Amino acid sequence: MAHLNFDHAQSKPSGTRAQARAANHVHHAQIMLVAAGMTAMGIVAVAATMMTTLL
Secondary structure (H helix, E strand, C coil), X not given: CCCCCCCHHHHXXXXXXXXXXXXXXXXXXXXXXXXXXXHHHXXXXXXXXXXXXXX
């Protein structure tokens, strides 16, 4: 059975809730960028170590 929501006032998030959700998305994106940066630095460090052992 389908759920029909006729109360449009409750279906829209409030301004504060929307701001909190947006801030959470930004925070999550920042954490993922830090993790990607750390991973890239690790890959470069391993590559540099291998290059020094080959020379």
